[in-house]
Amino acid sequence: MQVIVINSQKGGSAKTMLAKHLSIEAERAGDGPVFLIDTDPQGSLTAWHAKRDSEIPQRAELPFEGLEKGLELLRYRGARYCFIDTASGRIEVAKELFKLADFVIFPIQASEDDLTAAPVTVQALKDAEVPFLFVLTRVKANTLITAQAAAVLSKHGEVAETFVNDRTAYKSPYPGGRTITEAEPKGPAAKEIACLWENIKSCLHENMEQSTEVRAHG
Numbered sequence: 001m002q003v004i005v006i007n008s009q010k011g012g013s014a015k016t017m018l019a020k021h022l023s024i025e026a027e028r029a030g031d032g033p034v035f036l037i038d039t040d041p042q043g044s045l046t047a048w049h050a051k052r053d054s055e056i057p058q059r060a061e062l063p064f065e066g067l068e069k070g071l072e073l074l075r076y077r078g079a080r081y082c083f084i085d086t087a088s089g090r091i092e093v094a095k096e097l098f099k100l101a102d103f104v105i106f107p108i109q110a111s112e113d114d115l116t117a118a119p120v121t122v123q124a125l126k127d128a129e130v131p132f133l134f135v136l137t138r139v140k141a142n143t144l145i146t147a148q149a150a151a152v153l154s155k156h157g158e159v160a161e162t163f164v165n166d167r168t169a170y171k172s173p174y175p176g177g178r179t180i181t182e183a184e185p186k187g188p189a190a191k192e193i194a195c196l197w198e199n200i201k202s203c204l205h206e207n208m209e210q211s212t213e214v215r216a217h218g
């Protein structure tokens with residue numbers, strides 16, 4: 001099982017949005033069973049999950065102190081991916097979660113405020129030696145600031161090739177707690193999220209190969 005923590009210290013960067021859409025995409029792509037864990041006291045992911053008619057992705061409710069043991073249990077139950085949604089502005093908690101992560105998704109908007117806030121998270125990720133990927137979110141097509149943000153971020157870590165566009169559909173409610181990607185599986189949002197999941201998986205695999213090589217030669 002791969003544990004994927006979604007974190008950035010900036011609020012509203014699309015952590016919860018990515019937890020929802022990527023977990024659904026991973027199941028759709030045949031990469032399940034996928035589990036979700038909500039560590040944000042705001043509970044947005046939990047509230048959304050409670051509205052869902054579908055049984056998947058599953059959500060595990062675990063106390064923070066019991067996370068490590070809980071993850072072991074999910075592994076034992078055959079989970080392949082576990083996405084952990086996190087709160088913004090709680091770097092000490094994030095640092096604990098990075099210790100449990102195989103990979104971290106770092107959602108970020110192409111804005112001056114988001115870029116200014118990024119170094120705190122980047123430093124914590126580097127200290128934890130956990131592989132991570134920047135994902136540009138709420139992107140307005142063909143904007144100079146997006147290209148500039150991608151260029152700045154690429155000096156500090158890998159930036160996902162797929163940018164998540166700003167789409168009203170991502171924030172709109174659908175019956176039964178569905179997402180736009182489920183409501184319109186052939187639509188542009190579904191294609192975008194599918195491409196992003198592919199980017200993330202190839203990054204994960206590259207990192208797994210590298211750590212296997214380090215273990216073999218070190």
Ligand SMILES: Nc1ncnc2c1ncn2[C@@H]1O[C@H](COP(=O)(O)OP(=O)(O)OP(=O)(O)O)[C@@H](O)[C@H]1O
Nearest residue numbers: 011012013014015016017088138165166167170171
């Ligand atoms: N690509 C997008 N297009 C349009 N709206 C989006 C997109 N991504 C996220 N949103 C909306 O922006 C808002 C903030 O997103 P979200 O709640 O996922 O951020 P967050 O990082 O989890 O915030 P918090 O730090 O408060 O937990 C939500 O209303 C969400 O629906």
Ligand SMILES: [Mg+2]
Nearest residue numbers: 015016040044
């Ligand atoms: Mg959130």
